[in-house]
Amino acid sequence: MSSAQIEIQLIASIVAIACAIPGTFLVLRKMALISDAISHSILPGLVLGFFITHDLNSPLLIVMAALSGVVTVILVEFIQKTKLVKEDTAIGLVFPVLFSIGVIMIAKNANDVHLDTDAILLGELAFAPFDRFLVDGFDLGPKSLWIIGTILLITIGLLFAFFKELKISTFDAGLATALGFSPIMIHYGLMSVASITIVGSFDAVGAILVVALMIAPAATAYLLTDNLKRMLGLSVVFAVFSAIAGYWLAHWLDASISGSMTTILGFVFLMVYLFAPKRGLISVLYRNKQQQIEVSLLTFLLHLNNHQEVSERHINHLNEHINWRRVKSKSVLDLALKNNMIMIEESVISLTDKGKNFTDKAIDYIITNDHSKIESIKDNFFLFRG
Numbered sequence: 117m118s119s120a121q122i123e124i125q126l127i128a129s130i131v132a133i134a135c136a137i138p139g140t141f142l143v144l145r146k147m148a149l150i151s152d153a154i155s156h157s158i159l160p161g162l163v164l165g166f167f168i169t170h171d172l173n174s175p176l177l178i179v180m181a182a183l184s185g186v187v188t189v190i191l192v193e194f195i196q197k198t199k200l201v202k203e204d205t206a207i208g209l210v211f212p213v214l215f216s217i218g219v220i221m222i223a224k225n226a227n228d229v230h231l232d233t234d235a236i237l238l239g240e241l242a243f244a245p246f247d248r249f250l251v252d253g254f255d256l257g258p259k260s261l262w263i264i265g266t267i268l269l270i271t272i273g274l275l276f277a278f279f280k281e282l283k284i285s286t287f288d289a290g291l292a293t294a295l296g297f298s299p300i301m302i303h304y305g306l307m308s309v310a311s312i313t314i315v316g317s318f319d320a321v322g323a324i325l326v327v328a329l330m331i332a333p334a335a336t337a338y339l340l341t342d343n344l345k346r347m348l349g350l351s352v353v354f355a356v357f358s359a360i361a362g363y364w365l366a367h368w369l370d371a372s373i374s375g376s377m378t379t380i381l382g383f384v385f386l387m388v389y390l391f392a393p394k395r396g397l398i399s400v401l402y403r404n405k406q407q408q409i410e411v412s413l414l415t416f417l418l419h420l421n422n423h424q425e426v427s428e429r430h431i432n433h434l435n436e437h438i439n440w441r442r443v444k445s446k447s448v449l450d451l452a453l454k455n456n457m458i459m460i461e462e463s464v465i466s467l468t469d470k471g472k473n474f475t476d477k478a479i480d481y482i483i484t485n486d487h488s489k490i491e492s493i494k495d496n497f498f499l500f501r502g
Contacts, residue, residue, distance in 0.1 A: 123245040125363050127261050128377065131317045132329050132355035134268040137275060138310040139330030140351045143338055144286050149204060150307070151330040153192065153211035154185040155314050155323035159218025161185070162315070178315045185311025186304060188214060241363075241373040244320045260320035267316040271309055278302065283344055325374040329355055332381035339392045354384055412448045414478060417457060420467050421475045431463045 161184025362377025
């Protein structure tokens with residue numbers, strides 16, 4: 117493995133971590149799409165920064181771009197607070213306008229400057245190792261590595277310094293205000309960090325991959341845990357894994373590095389979306405199916421409790437009396453027998469003592485809606501397990 121390959125993977129991994137941290141809070145705040153808006157609408161800030169300094173490498177470009185990102189957030193929230201349109205509509209209104217203004221500014225005033233909108237959107241990690249950071253003739257490595265590395269260190273420092281404030285303001289802005297925090301300041305601080313991270317990552321990976329790295333790892337981690345610290349850790353792990361795996365996929369396919377990394381991010385999310393233990397699609401469908409059967413079991417037990425006539429409790433007439441199909445009837449019967457709720461003698465179904473006791477408790481709960489009464493039957497019936 118060459119030094120260039122190592123540097124590419126290192127840059128990609130640091131960008132992934134830097135994006136995953138603010139991305140976690142954006143996903144939790146239901147503001148994931150704002151990262152896409154920022155990634156496009158900071159273009160006017162970049163152009164203004166260049167007009168002031170006439171230097172594409174000036175740190176002022178990052179500062180101006182970050183301010184442009186904050187302006188985007190302010191405009192989106194201002195439009196949303198009017199209640200005339202929803203947040204997604206406000207985002208869709210603001211960022212195309214700002215991005216278009218940036219494109220017009222480039223076309224009218226910077227045609228002879230290498231400030232390329234395609235490069236900003238797409239980026240190319242393969243070229244990152246060739247842009248070196250030289251000090252007095254000493255090669256200190258890729259410039260992108262120093263830029264995004266500095267941003268990452270600042271982000272981690274801010275995370276440790278304001279973790280409590282971020283956590284409280286994310287989940288309960290009212291409580292944050294009561295405790296003396298300023299949710300507005302925390303909010304715009306987070307937006308500033310997100311803007312700076314996006315700008316710092318442009319030259320190496322482009323806006324498309326930055327948006328993917330901010331949203332996909334956090335969204336994937338969200339399906340696996342309710343713990344904020346664990347979610348941050350999982351987001352970082354998924355982001356770094358996708359960055360490295362995506363690089364080697366691109367190497368194997370001789371394809372776009374950014375495109376391959378984004379593909380891996382999507383694949384990882386898909387796997388977790390399908391197979392996550394609690395929130396995965398398959399788990400949810402399985403639980404829904406189980407609950408449907410168990411609701412039918414409760415209906416069946418109530419039917420037996422309300423009818424003493426043999427004809428109403430005969431196994432051959434179950435479909436007719438409760439209007440069920442044969443397969444569903446068998447599933448309900450099997451579940452009732454498995455839980456020792458019923459007994460069958462000469463094809464006539466009767467409630468056992470356990471079934472009678474359970475049915476009485478269920479009726480009592482249905483009538484009174486007293487949640488304290490539900491505790492005693494949780495172990496016997498899945499439907500009532502929180």
